[in-house]
Amino acid sequence: MEDNVLEIRGVHKSYPGFTMRDVDLVVPTGHVTGLIGPNGAGKTTLVKLVMNLITREAGEIDVFGLDNLLHEAEVKARIGFVYDEPNFPHDVNARDLGRAIGPFYRGWSGERYRRLLGEFGIPVRKRFKALSKGMQMKLALAIALAHDADLLLMDEPTAGLDLEFRRDLLEHLAAILEDERKSVLFSTHVTSDLERFADFITLIRDGEIVFSLPTSDLRDAWGVVKGAADVLARLDAPDVRGVRTGPHGVEALVANASLARTKCGPGVVIDRPSLDDVLVLMTRGDSYVESH
């Protein structure tokens, strides 16, 4: 069994106004990996590359150890895919979708699909266009979860969904993860969901992978040093990952909070960073391009 469910090596992809060059990423099997980054950083591009929805100029992508171009069908058969704007035909209903898609997947279970539709409260006969955006996302999730996929690949699966549903979904994923052959890679802007459930966090920005780290590192080892401007001087530069200044002082994101503590002494506030903090402090300025 592969220890990495997904390996991306030297991928190059460019759109007008956006370039992803020489990207490498490894996603471990049996874990939940959260993909975070500002809009337009390339999260959607990565997901679409894995599913061969878009072409690439260079690089290889192995999923379950198989090249995703040479074994396109076999790879996709073991992936449960959720795209942030589910694009099913508008006039189909959940029942038709199940009947039309079931035969594509060896692991498809009509019974599990019906149970998921019930659990998510999705009307079986209602046309897709008549469903609310949240309900459309839930339908996409039900389909992705119904064929016992080995990798759940989800781009913003919880956009617009409420807290209760998000929590139930994450519990559902956790249950799936008890089988260590399964893996989850999902990008989201609601980082609070990831703090509790993701084992690894990958930050992508302007088409580059900034880091891939265990969530516990970010939570326990990293820190946000808050103090007067001179506190920066006391920190050693390579440890500082991002700085923001405000009217009352500076804030420095450091990768080693205990080291920073020894450098700065007791008086300085060193907080535990939330994922939002990491994102905000590591993003240079406000460059918001169309989401890719």
Added chain:
Amino acid sequence: MWNLIRKDLILGRWTLIVNGSMALLAPFILLIPDEPPPVILYVLYVGLMCTMLPVSLIAKEDKFSATAFTCSLPVTRDDIVTSRYLGGWFIAGGWMAAVLALGLLAPAVRDLWSNGAGGALLGGLTMLGLTIAIVIPFTIRFGMNGLLFGLVGLQVLGMVLFIGALATGGLDGIERAVKSVIDAVGSYHERVGPAGFAVTVIFGVALLNWVSWKASRRIFRTRDL
């Protein structure tokens, strides 16, 4: 592959039913004028209606940009293209045969077939083959809107040429060219006889579809969904 066609049939069944029923009306519409039309016209009309079926499916998928969803299914991109061709032939051809067969139940329609049946069928098949061979690569490359603009563009071009020819007196030049093509086909038909001619046409349509299928696969491989 067949799953893809089956998916289109299930998900697109309402569109197919609506368009399909229009093809069923063909025999009745044609019999309204007191003097029955030549069978080729009847077959071409039914053929045209039937080719609308696969085209409407492709249009629907294009409109909802559902191709990305199709491509996320465990199929290769080539499968998707191939399923459009096979699906096109299977749906359009199958329904056309059904409608023509049903038409035979009505005696008035049966009489139509008394003369020129072979030519009519050949004409129908050719139209089917041409439409599929053109529509699929065009929509893959330019999308449905692209196709419509293309068709409109062709007509405009035709008019411009026609007017240009009129103005420059070259009209009879064009007329002669067209006549000579028709004569050549006619003499070829004479030489090889109806059967030989039919084989040639069918071979030509098949070749055209094969080339179109190859081109579509190459185009689709480079498209970002």
Added chain:
Amino acid sequence: MDDLLVVERIRKAWDVVALEDVSLRLPPGHIMGIAGPNGSGKTTLIRLILGHIRPDGGAIRVFGDDPGLSGRAIRSRIGFVLDRPISYEHLSVTRLGRLVADFYADWDEVEFQRLLDEFELPGRRRASALSRGMRVKLGLALALAHNAELLVLDEPTTGLDPVFRRELLARLSAIIADGRTSVLFSTQILTDLDRVADFAVFLRGGRVVFSGPKDDLLDRWAIVRGGPELAAAAGADAVRGIRRSRMGFDVLFDDMDAAKPYCDGPAVLERPTLDDVFLLLGSKESQ
């Protein structure tokens, strides 16, 4: 100065009850965040405040008047940024401004242009081509340009990345700095309320399960996470919610001191996040 917005025991029902006995007050110069699952009545409440629909019971006063009666006058002093696409989307940003200007007597074109620069909104680009975050900022600019006194935003942060969200919330905080304008926004992401929101209103099934200063939740409330023995805490009056967890129970208290006696032994006393409060509030799973 009396309250900008007063909602008193509002009731609204179509075939199902959308809102039941909802009351809240918003003084000038403050931010109120409304949170609740889909279908909990958030959008209905906003539409009632804007006077788009009328309540079946209770009363609403915006700037002292009933939005149902003098809707137009009130709406001219309200800036609303709704979730659905902006009408006249095909217009460019500046032309959209000119169009909206006609509706509002005190439209300030200079202010609108300044806001466009500050929000980095390209004047010539068509509104439909803007990203989701940019559209929310356009809505804000339009509202502020006719110096609205009450800003109503329906889920402005949904689908925005954390960096953009924080910028948007910083802007809301700047808007109320004049002490005159107030902001009411609904959200699915409770961390939005962590920072600049003064008041928090939690809706569930059309009922208010919490309404008050957000600080109370973060400063006074507490959560005890412990084993099965915590079931006994269900009866205590300071308990606002109890829910089964893998190891036993999580109990939500509205007072830190009332929670202390329950956390001897393995039980852990924690300060709640708004996510925790929202999930635990009103749940009774002690049986």
Added chain:
Amino acid sequence: MYIYDIYSMSTMTGDLDTPETPRMRVILSNSSSEPIYEQIARQIRAQIIGGELEEGSLLSSIRSLARDLQVSVITTKRAYEELEREGLIDTVGGKGTFVAAQNPQFLREKRMSLVEEKLADAVSEARLVGLSLDDLSEMLRLLAEEE
């Protein structure tokens, strides 16, 4: 809760940089168990007693402090109310909030309690490290003599 407004709001309105507003420094922590309004009150109190904020100087308004610290207006209002109850600051309607005239006796008392607090920390740290009372007083003497 952060100490910064990352989108240079302050420069936009410019009220913060008016000369007479002294540099008040408030740094909030979101992982400490102390409520935010108490963190604000504690730090302003220390800066008044410590003399960084002299008598009569104008403080940031409740609202601009809330915007700078990205916290709710109610939080800064509650902090200012607490300081006002302690007589450290007073609000003159319309003109703003100023550091109140401190009677020296009250100030000395406050400073004494501050010293006491710090000594208590030193003692507990020393006990952690296993320093005896003599070592501690020896260290105190050295520090005191150092000029």
